[in-house]
Amino acid sequence: MATSSHDDDLQTESALIHAGRPDGKTPVWPVVNEPVYRISTVLYDKAADMKTAAQRAYGDPYYGRRGTPTKHQFEAMVAALEGAEHVMAVSCGLQAITVAMLAFLEQGDHIIVSDNVYDPTRKFADTFLKRMGIETTYIAPIVDEATFTAAFKPNTKLVMTEAPGSGTFEVPDLPMMTRIAHDHGALVIIDNTWATGYFLDVFTLGVDVSVVAATKYICGHADAMMGTVSTNDDGQWRKIFATSNQLGLSVSSDDCYLAARGLRTLPMRLDQHEANALLLAQWLSEQPEVTHVLHPAFPDCPGHEFWKRDFKGSSGLFSICMDPDIDQDAINHLLDAATMFGMGFSWGGFESLFIEMNNLDKSRTAAPFPADGALLRVHAGLESADDLISNLDQAFTSLRTFRG
Ligand SMILES: Cc1ncc(COP(=O)(O)O)c(C=O)c1O
Structure with a gap:
């Protein structure tokens, strides 16, 4: 039941609603980070202001779903990272991919997609977009100019690619692809999760829209899901x-806070992921059970010349192909024996991972993947590379004993 409040003449229920609320006049504290704003309602001073609220610029106070200062702080940081004028934070990387594609597509359109994209991107095209009456043509991860040109139709609206593909690591010739796509009136969207703007400035290569699964390196601590969509074009x-x-996308301030906190240290973390990955990849390439290392910085990686030309570095994720004579039990044994490496979905956190890529190489339709053995993916975390290598060393020794 209501009891009288200590303040004013309000009942407790009313006092609890009105006490301690921001008055909009208190100066903001001079703290380093934007605090976490948990909001739905934004209050307007005057009825007339609310009538025109929908015309407020993106970033101005409007309504919780559109964003909060915590979200806009994070978007401003991603704009600096990607070299973009406009950034939209969404609730995961896959949502960034799907909203970016949907934004430009209508029933009856045609799209071109690289064969090595993140598998759920492919599933989105093969199911949801197909149901919308949108046709997809897959192209080889490394495509020459004539083959790429031949893939365009009069209704081709966009090209979706990834550089490099996050399972098999081919690096496409982005300037060639953006030039030809634009000649055909199509946009290019890139999944820039592997390199981020730190290692790849996609907009200088002509890319129209960059999507990043911020869940990976931007958040960087395996503790939040987030995606970003960036562009320099107002339209x-x-x-x-x-x-x-229209889709009602929204993202929580708590997650934006974590993502912004991760992003502050992204350059130092990526430098360390890069250094560790190169050491691990080199060590793995020397093991007799490993037939190929798929890492863009290695000269035999398809598209290595484009990586050298366009990228400023390489991140912590790469794959290896195993000898086809090694059976599934032995592959499982190796993964289990590498005890410093976690097994789980995602990557880009501070921790090392070692997993088998189930069927990723086999889902292709434009260009078969040229290896028969197991495809294993490594994420080099921030541990000491010496410790990681000695852990891999004992795992490979154990594999040899297991196989007899
Ligand atoms: C290259 C790439 N893009 C997008 C995504 C999707 O990100 P999220 O898991 O945040 O939806 C992933 C996730 O593994 C990814 O590896």
């Missing part, structure tokens, strides 16, 4: 913004 931004609103 494209309006479509992305409108589609996000």
